[in-house]
Each structure stands twice: as C-alpha cells, then as structure tokens.
Amino acid sequence: MKYHYPRIKPIYPLYKLNKKNFRVGAQLGITTEFDDEKGQFWILSNLMDGFRTFKQIVFEMKNIYPELTSIDIEKGIDLLNEEGLVEETYPGKTIDERYIANVNYFSRFCGAEKNRFEIQEKINNLNILLLGLGGGGSNIVTLLAGLGPKMIRMVDYDKIEPSNLGRQLLYREKDVGEKKTDIAKRTVREMNSQISVETIDKKIVEVEDVIELTEGIDIVICAIDEPPFIIHRIVNGAIIKAGIPCIFGASQISRGRVYTVIPNITGCFDCMNLNFSKNDPKFIEQFVGFREIKFAPPSIAYGPGIFQLTASIVDELIKVVTVYAEPKSLGTQFEINYEDGSSFTHKTWPRFEDDCPTCGNGNISDWEIFQYYKEKK
Numbered sequence: 001m002k003y004h005y006p007r008i009k010p011i012y013p014l015y016k017l018n019k020k021n022f023r024v025g026a027q028l029g030i031t032t033e034f035d036d037e038k039g040q041f042w043i044l045s046n047l048m049d050g051f052r053t054f055k056q057i058v059f060e061m062k063n064i065y066p067e068l069t070s071i072d073i074e075k076g077i078d079l080l081n082e083e084g085l086v087e088e089t090y091p092g093k094t095i096d097e098r099y100i101a102n103v104n105y106f107s108r109f110c111g112a113e114k115n116r117f118e119i120q121e122k123i124n125n126l127n128i129l130l131l132g133l134g135g136g137g138s139n140i141v142t143l144l145a146g147l148g149p150k151m152i153r154m155v156d157y158d159k160i161e162p163s164n165l166g167r168q169l170l171y172r173e174k175d176v177g178e179k180k181t182d183i184a185k186r187t188v189r190e191m192n193s194q195i196s197v198e199t200i201d202k203k204i205v206e207v208e209d210v211i212e213l214t215e216g217i218d219i220v221i222c223a224i225d226e227p228p229f230i231i232h233r234i235v236n237g238a239i240i241k242a243g244i245p246c247i248f249g250a251s252q253i254s255r256g257r258v259y260t261v262i263p264n265i266t267g268c269f270d271c272m273n274l275n276f277s278k279n280d281p282k283f284i285e286q287f288v289g290f291r292e293i294k295f296a297p298p299s300i301a302y303g304p305g306i307f308q309l310t311a312s313i314v315d316e317l318i319k320v321v322t323v324y325a326e327p328k329s330l331g332t333q334f335e336i337n338y339e340d341g342s343s344f345t346h347k348t349w350p351r352f353e354d355d356c357p358t359c360g361n362g363n364i365s366d367w368e369i370f371q372y373y374k375e376k377k
C-alpha cells in the first residue's frame with residue numbers, strides 16, 4: 001500500500017460545475033476538470049480530506065459503491081496523483097510557522113511520493129556564502145532571512161551611503177556611514193534569530209580571497225559586479241577550485257541575468273569565454289573596446305528592477321539545491337526583462353573539458369581573451 005493519508009492538495013479548490021463535472025484547481029495551467037458521470041471521483045476526492053487513512057477511504061468508497069475493488073479505488077487515487085492533485089498529509093508533522101507558506105508553495109511541485117517538508121528542511125540546513133551586500137546582495141539577504149538557511153556568511157567592504165537608500169532596503173537613514181556587514185548582520189539577526197550569521201569585511205581581488213571563505217559552504221551567491229567581468233572570473237576560479245556551485249547575478253540597464261556554475265557538471269565562466277571566442281567573431285573586439293574606455297556608467301539601479309533580478313537569483317538557488325523545480329540557469333544565462341516582466345534562457349554553453357584552462361585541461365595561453373582580463377590601470 002503506497003498511500004497513507006492521501007489528500008487532495010488543500011492549495012487547490014475542489015468544486016462542482018454541474019451535476020456531473022467538477023474541477024480541482026482554478027489557476028491557468030493547473031486546473032483539472034473531471035467528467036464524472038457516476039459521481040465516483042467526486043466522492044473519492046471529498047473523502048481524501050487528510051483525516052482519513054487510505055484504508056478508511058477504501059472502506060467508505062466500498063460502502064457507497066460495492067462494485068468497486070480496493071485496486072479500483074487505488075487506481076482512482078493514482079489518476080488524481082498523476083494530475084498532480086494529491087499529496088500525503090503527514091499528520092503530526094510540525095514546522096516553524098514562518099516556513100508553512102513555503103511548504104504549501106512546494107506542495108504544488110510534489111506528488112504523493114515526494115515530501116514537501118523535506119524541501120524546506122534542505123533549505124534550513126544550507127550554508128551560504130554571499131559575496132556583496134550592495135544593490136543585489138542587500139536584497140538577497142532579506143529573502144534568505146525569510147527562507148531560513150542554517151548559516152549565511154556575508155562579505156563586503158563598503159559603508160552605507162545615502163545613494164544606497166533608494167534600493168538597498170536593508171539599510172536605514174541612521175545606518176549611513178556604518179559598515180554594510182555590521183548592519184546586515186544586525187538586521188538578519190532581528191529578522192530570523194535561527195540563522196547563524198557571519199560577516200567578513202573584505203574586498204575580493206583574487207581567487208584566494210574567495211577560496212578562504214568557502215569552508216563549510218554548500219553554495220555561493222556572487223552579487224558583486226566590480227570590476228565588470230573580471231570579478232566573475234575570479235569568483236569562478238575559486239568555486240571551481242573549491243568544488244562548490246555558484247549562482248551569479250548581474251544587472252544591466254533594464255535587464256538582469258542569472259547564471260549558475262556547478263563545478264565538473266556545467267560549463268564554467270571561462271567555458272563561456274571559450275564558447276564566445278569560438279562562435280562570436282566580434283567577441284574579442286567588443287571586449288577590448290569596452291575595456292579601452294574603462295566604461296564606468298552612473299548607477300542605474302532601480303529598485304523594482306533589481307528586486308526582479310534578486311528574486312530570480314534566490315529562487316534559482318533554491319531550485320539548484322532542492323530541485324523542487326528545474327533550475328533555469330545551469331550553464332546558461334537566464335535573462336529577465338524588467339520592463340515587461342518577461343524572461344528567456346540563452347543558448348547553453350558546454351563545458352569544454354579539453355580546452356578550458358579553469359575547469360578542464362586547457363592552456364590559458366591558447367586563448368587570446370584571457371590576456372584582456374587583467375585589470376587595466
């Protein structure tokens with residue numbers, strides 16, 4: 001017997017359209033309609049209320065429909081389960097109230113055989129390294145505080161400035177002049193005292209700087225983007241050496257991008273450099289042109305835009321770690337358009353095991369692009 005306390009997911013409404021048709025769900029894409037001439041599915045669905053065991057459900061169904069066997073009834077539940085409408089109730093299971101809505105959300109992605117509580121428990125056991133507490137990182141931290149990882153190690157070297165207050169909502173007017181790490185630590189503790197918080201005041205300038213921060217870490221978020229490209233290459237070098245996955249985020253003007261590197265599985269940042277070198281004849285020209293002008297645009301970080309990006313980064317992290325749903329940015333760039341809320345996934349770049357100097361057996365001097373990554377003074 002595979003069902004214990006099967007129930008129709010309480011996140012879905014169960015309602016009649018007329019005498020023979022009923023529906024479960026009301027959201028576009030997850031509404032299932034049943035043509036139920038004999039009324040059996042309607043009765044079965046209503047008996048699956050989370051208070052009855054599988055045996056009781058079978059017993060009561062047989063009372064009403066003596067012609068049905070236990071196998072018929074189990075097959076009926078299978079059919080509802082195949083439609084994604086059934087979950088196990090887990091009576092007596094408790095979880096901190098603040099995470100209940102998360103567990104209910106994960107319900108949408110779990111069939112009866114998958115435990116939605118385990119997804120939240122995985123999050124509660126996570127040790128995260130967050131690089132940067134600026135426009136990206138300061139908002140990522142508030143989302144993480146709500147999700148409740150075990151530990152967040154935060155790294156930044158900046159002080160809070162008045163110009164941050166328009167979008168870095170972790171900080172208050174009275175915090176201006178304080179170190180971002182200090183205020184972030186205080187705020188996360190106030191938001192969720194169960195999370196262990198570590199802060200490090202440091203400017204990341206080389207691979208070793210990151211490696212020494214990775215002890216005990218399960219996953220890294222790179223929310224630093226200065227100097228452009230170079231910093232991602234440094235972080236990539238470190239996470240490959242440390243063997244820890246990393247979610248990278250970068251905001252442009254009215255679009256943002258998220259990509260994820262899983263060492264030895266996906267292509268890495270340098271594999272992306274190789275991929276462009278091999279396939280885009282203007283890649284190096286553009287890279288060099290950009291570098292020549294030392295382009296330093298004014299900040300265009302607009303809160304509602306940045307929030308779309310940071311929400312995607314954090315959700316992507318949860319997907320990568322728990323696989324509650326398919327991650328969208330593995331070895332590819334997931335791009336969000338702030339203007340219209342749309343998104344798409346770029347073409348995936350492969351892992352170049354033979355050619356990549358960072359995650360494979362390649363030679364750095366074979367690839368012209370890498371000589372331009374040195375910061376131009």
Ligand SMILES: [Zn+2]
Pocket residue numbers: 267268269270271272351352356357358359360
């Ligand atoms: Zn690589």
